[in-house]
Amino acid sequence: MKIEPAPTPLRLIPSTRFLLALLVCFAFVVQYAQRINLSIAIVCMVNKTKSNFELEPKTNMIQNHTISTVKRTSLFFNEKQFFWNEWDQQIILGSYWAGYLLTLIPSGWLSMTMGAKRMCAMAICISSLATIALTSIYFLKNNSLIIVVSLRILIGAAHGTLFPVTYTLWSQWAVPNERGTLTSIGFCAFIVLVGGVLCRYMNSGWIHIFLLSGILGFIWLPLWMWQVSDTPEHHRSISNTERDYIQNIIGKNTQNKNRRPISIGSLPWKNIIRSKAVIALIISELCNLFGLFFFLSNFGKILTEIHRIPTQYTGYILACGFMFMMAGSLSAGITADNLVRKNLISLNNVRKLFNALTTFIPCLCMIAFCFCDEKHQILGVLTVIVFLLGSGFAYGSGYIVIFSDIVPAYSALIFGIATTISSFNAVIGNLIAGILIKNSTLHDWRKLFILFFIVYLVGGIIFLIFGSALPEPWGTFKAQQQVQEEQEAKQSEEEMLPIQKQQETNEKDVKTDENLYVNA
Numbered sequence: 001m002k003i004e005p006a007p008t009p010l011r012l013i014p015s016t017r018f019l020l021a022l023l024v025c026f027a028f029v030v031q032y033a034q035r036i037n038l039s040i041a042i043v044c045m046v047n048k049t050k051s052n053f054e055l056e057p058k059t060n061m062i063q064n065h066t067i068s069t070v071k072r073t074s075l076f077f078n079e080k081q082f083f084w085n086e087w088d089q090q091i092i093l094g095s096y097w098a099g100y101l102l103t104l105i106p107s108g109w110l111s112m113t114m115g116a117k118r119m120c121a122m123a124i125c126i127s128s129l130a131t132i133a134l135t136s137i138y139f140l141k142n143n144s145l146i147i148v149v150s151l152r153i154l155i156g157a158a159h160g161t162l163f164p165v166t167y168t169l170w171s172q173w174a175v176p177n178e179r180g181t182l183t184s185i186g187f188c189a190f191i192v193l194v195g196g197v198l199c200r201y202m203n204s205g206w207i208h209i210f211l212l213s214g215i216l217g218f219i220w221l222p223l224w225m226w227q228v229s230d231t232p233e234h235h236r237s238i239s240n241t242e243r244d245y246i247q248n249i250i251g252k253n254t255q256n257k258n259r260r261p262i263s264i265g266s267l268p269w270k271n272i273i274r275s276k277a278v279i280a281l282i283i284s285e286l287c288n289l290f291g292l293f294f295f296l297s298n299f300g301k302i303l304t305e306i307h308r309i310p311t312q313y314t315g316y317i318l319a320c321g322f323m324f325m326m327a328g329s330l331s332a333g334i335t336a337d338n339l340v341r342k343n344l345i346s347l348n349n350v351r352k353l354f355n356a357l358t359t360f361i362p363c364l365c366m367i368a369f370c371f372c373d374e375k376h377q378i379l380g381v382l383t384v385i386v387f388l389l390g391s392g393f394a395y396g397s398g399y400i401v402i403f404s405d406i407v408p409a410y411s412a413l414i415f416g417i418a419t420t421i422s423s424f425n426a427v428i429g430n431l432i433a434g435i436l437i438k439n440s441t442l443h444d445w446r447k448l449f450i451l452f453f454i455v456y457l458v459g460g461i462i463f464l465i466f467g468s469a470l471p472e473p474w475g476t477f478k479a480q481q482q483v484q485e486e487q488e489a490k491q492s493e494e495e496m497l498p499i500q501k502q503q504e505t506n507e508k509d510v511k512t513d514e515n516l517y518v519n520a
Contacts, residue, residue, distance in 0.1 A: 016238040017173055017246075021182045023228060024166060026220045030124055031159050032322075033213040034131045038152065039093060039300045040318070041206035043311050046084050082137075082144055087434045093297040094430030095149040099156030101423035108164035108416030115230040116169040119161055121221060127158035128217030134210045156423075163419060167404060167412040172231045174404075175249045181333045181396075271474045272414065277406055280466035282418040285399045287459025288359055289422035291366075291452045292391050294429040299384060305440040307381070308374035321385045325392035332358075332396025351405065351469035354397035359460035361390025366453035373442045399463070406468065407475030 084092070111119055130151045137144040174182045229235040232243045272278055295302075299321075303314040336350045345353075365387040372380035394400045403411040403418075432451075437444045473479060 016232075016235060016242055017182065019227060020169075020173060023220075023224055024169070024182075027120060027124060027162065027166075027224065030128070030213070030217045030220050031162055033216055034127050034155055035096065035159060036296055036318075037131070037209050037213045038096070038134075038148075039297050040315060041209045042084075042089060042092065043300050043304050043314070045082055045206045046089065084145065086437055086440065088145055089301075090430045090434035090437075092145070092148050092152065094427045095152040096156040096159075096297070097293060097423045097426040097430070099153035099158075100160040101156075101420045101427070103157045103160035104164060104416040104420040104423065105413070106416075107161035108167070108413040111161075111165045111168035111412050112410075116165040117224070117228050117230050119165045120169075120228075121224055123158040123161045123165070124217045124224075125221060127155045128214045128221075130154045130158070131210055131217070132214035135207045138207055160419075160423070164412040164416040167415055169230070171404065171408055171411060173246065175246060181330075181337050267410065267413065268474050271472070272407075272410070275406075275472055276466045277468040277470070277472065278414065280463050280468075281399055281402055281406065282414070282421070284355060284359065284459045284463040284467060285415075285418045286422050286425065287455045288362070288391075288394060288399060289419065290425040290429060290455055291362055293422065293426035294433070294452070295387065297426075297430065298433070301440070302369075302445070303380070303384065306373060306442055306445055307377050309377060309381075317381055317384065321388040324385050325388040328389040328392030329395040332393040332398070333401075334396075336397035347405065348469045351397055351402050352464065352467060354393045355399055355402065355463055355467065356460060358390055358393035358398040359456055359463070361393075362387050363453055363456035363460065365390070366449045366456065369449045370442075370446045402467075402469050406470065406472050408471070409475055409479065 107119060134148065134151050137147050140147065170182060227237075232238055232246045235243070299318055300314055303309045303317060304311060309317065332354050336354060339345045339350050340347050365383050368379065368383040372383060403415045407414055429448075433448060436447050
């Protein structure tokens with residue numbers, strides 16, 4: 001048997017793969033800008049002199065009214081704030097995740113059957129429109145809370161499709177030795193950087209935050225539709241050399257117009273449930289995202305209310321933190337790919353190493369947070385930055401990437417299931433915070449920090465013991481193709497059976513007629 005030599009690595013920069021990575025990066029810049037804009041804007045949206053007061057039942061209706069106080073003369077907007085107490089604020093921040101979890105599993109399945117390009121474009125278009133629509137509450141006197149919650153649920157539902165869709169896209173474009181590098185791009189710092197400044201120096205600066213992050217999506221949209229395709233075969237400008245390089249390693253896309261969509265019942269559910277590696281990975285992601293999603297929504301409040309850092313500075317601090325998060329993601333992806341490419345460490349071990357780092361670093365940060373108040377501002381700021389840096393490793397070579405390693409053919413669906421559970425936990429986390437935090441003091445927040453310390457610790461230990469990045473035999477594209485071919489062959493046989501019976505009946509009738517003719 002002749003062994004074909006491995007394809008010679010093709011440079012990544014410049015290439016169509018790299019251009020696709022940049023556009024995916026831009027998409028996640030838009031997503032994260034629209035996700036975290038409210039956590040920055042809410043600091044200057046809430047009237048702090050009223051929001052924490054215990055109101056009598058007869059005055060509860062005042063919470064949905066606004067107060068207009070002119071901060072600075074403006075041609076367009078006066079200063080406008082809202083009477084939202086801590087419970088209201090946590091409901092608003094958690095509503096995004098309520099929508100997010102609704103679409104994760106359906107989008108993972110649909111992207112496997114319909115393609116990723118149009119689904120991603122539709123998601124950003126809807127979320128951008130809803131983000132711009134958030135500015136409408138400036139003109140409302142009542143029901144502002146209901147409008148914000150409804151729009152944030154819609155934004156979350158649109159964003160819930162992006163990660164599973166991206167998994168489907170990279171399953172056709174990213175070769176294994178580049179997977180960590182290509183998938184490690186996707187964080188933003190810009191909107192966080194300007195958010196605090198807009199709140200500080202502009203009347204109703206929160207309006208401009210929503211407008212900026214919404215318009216960003218419509219800048220991205222035409223670039224995506226022009227330069228992206230679901231597979232290398234259908235890309236309008238990819239070179240033949242690059243197309244052949246990807247197809248020789250990953251394999252040609254076997255889907256065609258005549259092929260039936262993948263049904264939910266045909267998925268290998270028994271194998272998924274019985275796989276220790278898959279279950280350990282789901283638990284690891286559940287524990288990590290439980291903490292990450294919560295703190296992404298609440299870091300602005302923590303810095304302002306616990307560490308007593310002015311609003312205009314929290315934007316710069318979080319911008320710095322997200323830059324470190326992006327650096328952690330890129331460094332983890334590039335380092336892991338180089339270590340594996342040079343055979344210095346196995347893919348399995350390098351994935352477990354970075355997954356341990358992305359779990360235990362935030363775990364240790366929970367301990368540090370317990371001692372960070374206004375007297376230890378520097379420690380608090382450093383802890384936030386280290387937390388985001390460690391969390392970034394997941395997107396370069398941690399649990400985010402491992403789904404594509406162990407079950408590439410079903411990574412979008414399984415990731416969608418895991419992230420759905422994680423998003424549900426994020427909603428629970430915000431509800432728990434709304435119950436436990438009465439006065440926004442370190443004493444109340446410390447209870448949450450201890451809870452998240454335990455969650456991170458459990459997730460890290462379970463994956464170290466049971467986790468793996470080795471491909472499952474049933475989760476490869478080759479195995480999936482064989483299953484689909486068997487199902488199609490079986491279905492074709494079932495469809496042909498009535499035809500064969502009819503042919504046999506016709507043949508018998510012809511023979512009978514011939515016998516009658518001969519006898520006559």
